[in-house]
Amino acid sequence: MKALVFTKYGSPESVLQLTEVPEPIPKEEEVLIKVHATAANDWDWSMVRGKPYLYRLMFGIKKPKHQIPGMEMAGVVEAIGSGVLSFKVGDPVYGDTSAYGFGTYAEYVCVNEKALTRKPDRIGFEEAAAISHASMLAMQGFDIGHLQDGQKVLINGAGGGVGTFGLQIAKQHNAEVTGVDTGDKLKMMDSIGYDHIIDYKKEDFTKNGKQYDLILDCKTTRSPIAYLRSLTTNGRYVTVGGHLNRLLHLFFLRPWISLFSSKSVHILALKPNKGLKVINELFESNKIECVLDGPYALEDGPKALQYFGDGKHQGKVVISV
Ligand SMILES: NC(=O)c1ccc[n+]([C@@H]2O[C@H](COP(=O)([O-])OP(=O)(O)OC[C@H]3O[C@@H](n4cnc5c(N)ncnc54)[C@H](OP(=O)(O)O)[C@@H]3O)[C@@H](O)[C@H]2O)c1
Incomplete structure (x- = not known):
């Protein structure tokens, strides 16, 4: 599969490269998702640059522990681990994966089922990727x-x-x-x-x-x-x-x-996805909508992340995979 990979810290356009990597295999409680959309946020911006330096305690002191950034995504369930109870193959899902890992700047990602919510039909994949965080x-x-x-x-x-x-x-x-x-x-x-x-x-x-x-x-x-x-x-x-x-x-x-x-x-210490169902309801009753910047293609992800970090964006920067 294709993914945006970085092996050292630096500016997104200098270190993030579109690379062919093996497709992940879901563990017992994990779901393999075909990613349709992901987004840029402050975690990705800090993780790729390794700045502020204090964050390296979390992301790896000398080099990055997680080599594929991204923690907001929307996609479709492609396969499930043997212990997965809430989802089946073909379900459209979305969520903030940060409590279980990163890696959504890729065609496929494995995520614990607890990080996922079923995506309502009324919400598009790009919108859903923008919402969760x-x-x-x-x-x-x-x-x-x-x-x-x-x-x-x-x-x-x-x-x-x-x-x-x-x-x-x-x-x-x-x-x-x-x-x-x-x-x-x-x-x-x-x-x-x-x-x-x-x-x-x-x-x-x-x-x-x-x-x-x-x-x-x-x-x-x-x-x-x-x-x-x-x-x-x-x-x-x-x-x-x-x-x-x-x-x-x-x-x-x-x-x-x-x-x-x-x-x-x-x-605020964010509790990932807590309250997502309330937001779903607001969306379904047309009470709120997303302000999207993009979507940008996966290969343009490094540029989109730099643009986000420069603060030139409006609303939420989304990347289509
Ligand atoms: N609490 C948690 O657990 C948790 C978890 C994850 C993330 N976060 C934080 O949540 C925040 C995410 O916000 P976001 O996604 O909305 O970020 P964002 O999309 O980057 O929006 C922030 C906006 O603030 C503007 N800005 C910059 N300097 C400013 C200033 N001096 N005064 C007023 N506005 C200014 C930026 O514009 P310009 O740059 O163009 O000026 C930008 O439009 C980040 O601070 C992130 O670290 C918190």
């Missing part, structure tokens, strides 16, 4: 932020995968949503229904005097004090990821903030 970050982020009807919400990093789903989920709660991002994404953000848009290159939302009941942050670019300033009394700040030093700051200050303030700070 980003929509869960947004939904679980809002869950720990206790999103309530009519709240004022701000999404920082609003034009990417998480932000575009986040807006639509917040709108299910009639929230008034402000999105912060920059460049060409601002026009797209206007078209998908953000109530207010801030260009972070022109305005610092933590210094404009406005306050929000809930901030969902995809980038963590400001100091904890700045975030607290932008929250209403009892407001909640939730970060799903971003700048490592800023995240460490928040992690250590969090207990002190809850001791001395009515505002609170939360760092």
